[in-house]
Structure formats: structure tokens, C-alpha cells
Amino acid sequence: MAVPDFQTLMLPVLRVLASEGPMKSGDIRASIAAQFQLSDEDLQEMLPSKLQGTFHNRVAWALSYLKRAELISSPARSTYISTDLGRGVLKDPPERITIPFLTQFPAFEGFRKRALDDGKEVQGADIEEATPHELIERAYGRLQQELVSDLLSAISNMDPYKFERLVLDVLSAMGYGWDTQESVTHTQKSADGGIDGFINQDRLGVDSVYVQAKRWQASVGRVEIQKFVGALEERRASKGIFITSSDFNSNALTYVKNISKQVVLVDGQRLAELMVEFDVGVSPSKKITIKKLDTDYFED
Numbered sequence: 001m002a003v004p005d006f007q008t009l010m011l012p013v014l015r016v017l018a019s020e021g022p023m024k025s026g027d028i029r030a031s032i033a034a035q036f037q038l039s040d041e042d043l044q045e046m047l048p049s050k051l052q053g054t055f056h057n058r059v060a061w062a063l064s065y066l067k068r069a070e071l072i073s074s075p076a077r078s079t080y081i082s083t084d085l086g087r088g089v090l091k092d093p094p095e096r097i098t099i100p101f102l103t104q105f106p107a108f109e110g111f112r113k114r115a116l117d118d119g120k121e122v123q124g125a126d127i128e129e130a131t132p133h134e135l136i137e138r139a140y141g142r143l144q145q146e147l148v149s150d151l152l153s154a155i156s157n158m159d160p161y162k163f164e165r166l167v168l169d170v171l172s173a174m175g176y177g178w179d180t181q182e183s184v185t186h187t188q189k190s191a192d193g194g195i196d197g198f199i200n201q202d203r204l205g206v207d208s209v210y211v212q213a214k215r216w217q218a219s220v221g222r223v224e225i226q227k228f229v230g231a232l233e234e235r236r237a238s239k240g241i242f243i244t245s246s247d248f249n250s251n252a253l254t255y256v257k258n259i260s261k262q263v264v265l266v267d268g269q270r271l272a273e274l275m276v277e278f279d280v281g282v283s284p285s286k287k288i289t290i291k292k293l294d295t296d297y298f299e300d
Contacts, residue, residue, distance in 0.1 A: 003042055003054045006061040010097035012036075013062045017072055018082040018090055025078045029059050051286060064146060065099070069108035074153060111149070136290070144276060151272040151281060155215065155245045161189055163215040164196040166281070167243045170271065171199060173278035176209060178202055194231030210237050214244040222251040225263070232261055240264070243271055 009032060016031045017023060023031075033043060038055065045054040063080060066072045071086035082090075085105070094101055102108040155163065168184050176199045177183030183200040187193075194212065201207040212228045214220055225242060232240045240263045247267040256263050266274075275281050 003045055003058060004036060006058040007098045008096060009058055009062040010066055011093060014066055014071055014082060014086055015090060017080055018087050022079050022081040032059060065102060068111045069102040069105040147276055148272040151275055152268055158215060160215045164213040167211060167213040168197045170274055170278060170280050173280050194227055208237060210240045212242045216244055216246045219247050219249040220244045220252055221249050222255045225252045225255055229259060229261055238262060244268060
């Protein structure tokens with residue numbers, strides 16, 4: 001039989017994860033392939049790009065959408081498990097899990113709304129109205145949003161000390177510091193004094209930027225920012241960057257606006273976007289060159 005579309009695969013994937021517990025993505029594919037009795041020929045079918053198998057790609061998208069709706073989670077790399085919400089769906093399951101079905105879940109609707117707000121999702125008749133270039137741009141944007149989400153998930157599982165190193169790597173990639181190797185300092189765990197690292201903008205360290213990195217799940221509040229400002233004061237520093245894997249509450253944002261020191265707050269979403277922009281923790285998957293008619297060639 002033909003390889004099912006990814007929406008058809010979502011309900012079987014959810015059922016497998018609910019019944020068999022944490023599973024690696026390869027084991028999930030094997031189980032689903034057996035359920036649909038896919039032949040070797042079916043499993044060898046490739047996408048038009050010839051870079052990935054069709055079945056592999058569609059299972060990956062099924063996992064991605066279920067995860068966006070929080071029906072499944074990923075406790076470790078390439079490992080998935082059903083959530084309480086997902087098991088609840090299976091108590092009275094639909095005939096088929098589709099994208100419209102997933103919109104009832106706030107997490108998925110929030111993700112979908114962000115994509116729509118950014119012009120990254122094409123709906124219904126819009127597909128026929130959009131030009132091929134517009135469709136490509138929107139698809140690219142959608143993939144970027146997926147990548148940002150995956151980065152946030154990976155960051156949430158990092159060791160806090162390694163997260164501090166990640167933050168310094170991102171700032172270095174952005175151009176902070178006069179020299180990549182010598183201008184960036186990562187402070188020791190036991191003696192950071194509220195400062196996780198600093199970057200000298202010049203050889204003598206006259207102009208330095210101090211950094212605090214918090215790998216948190218909860219929002220960062222005013223108290224944590226005040227502690228950071230206090231640490232800056234002890235070092236007679238005027239510039240600081242506070243980066244978190246989560247976000248900042250309104251009290252923290254208001255406090256920063258009313259202090260004399262220059263403190264920049266970077267939340268998890270912005271951090272992940274910067275990682276994509278400056279190639280930290282990501283690598284190229286495929287380069288596509290779009291060609292157009294060279295009218296000059298055909299001129300007399």
C-alpha cells in the first residue's frame with residue numbers, strides 16, 4: 001500500500017506511545033510500518049529531494065505535531081512518550097487525528113497562531129493564490145519555527161553549566177569580544193558571584209559586558225534581576241546581559257526600564273532565534289538554489 005499521509009499516522013503513533021511507553025523514533029517507525037503492513041518498496045520510497053525517505057519524513061512530522069499539541073513529550077533525544085493529555089484523547093479517540101482536531105489544544109493553537117502571525121502558514125485557498133516563491137518563503141519560515149521549537153526543547157534538557165557556555169558561545173558568534181578565544185571568560189561554578197561570564201570588548205578589558213544565564217522553566221522575576229544588578233555594582237560594571245531559557249515576568253521588564261545600568265534581557269524564544277541566525281547548535285540540512293531566466297543571455 002502507499003505510505004499514509006502524516007495526519008493519518010498521528011493517531012496510530014499516539015496509540016503506540018501510550019501502550020508501549022518511552023520509545024526511540026526508530027522503534028516507532030518500525031511499529032507503525034508493521035501496523036500498516038508497509039512493504040520494503042514502500043519504506044524505500046524517497047521524497048522528491050532524494051535526501052530522506054517518505055515514511056521517515058511523515059512519521060517525523062506526525063511526532064512533531066503531536067508534540068506541539070502536548071499529546072506526547074520528548075524526555076530525551078529521539079525518545080517520545082505519551083502525556084496524560086494524550087492518554088485522555090485515547091479514552092474517546094476520533095477516527096483520525098488531523099490538524100483541525102489539534103487546534104482544540106491551547107499549546108498547538110498557540111504554536112499555530114505564531115506561525116500565522118509571522119505569515120508562515122498557508123491555509124486552504126491561499127495555496128492557490130500564493131506564488132511559488134511565496135510558498136517557498138512561507139515553508140522556509142515554517143521550518144525555521146520548527147527549528148526554534150526544537151532548540152528550546154534541547155536547551156531545556158541541558159546541564160545548567162553547559163547552558164552558560166552556550167550563552168557565551170552565542171554572544172561570541174554575534175560579534176561580542178575583540179577575540180573569540182581570549183576575550184570570553186566563563187566563571188567557575190563555585191565562585192561566580194552572580195556572574196556566569198564576561199566578555200572584554202577590547203584588549204585591556206576597559207569595556208566589558210557581564211553575563212548571567214539561567215536555564216529555568218519558570219519566568220524570571222524582578223528579584224533575580226536585582227541580584228544581577230547588584231553583582232554588576234560590585235564590579236563597577238555598567239553593562240550586563242541576562243539570558244534565560246524561559247521568559248521574564250512584567251515586574252522584571254519594568255524594573256530594567258527604570259535603572260541607570262544598561263541591562264539587556266533575552267528570553268528563550270529570542271535566544272533560540274539568535275542560535276539559528278548565528279549558526280550555534282544548528283547545521284545546514286540542504287541548500288536549494290532557485291534559478292531564473294537570464295534575459296541578458298537571450299538579448300541580441
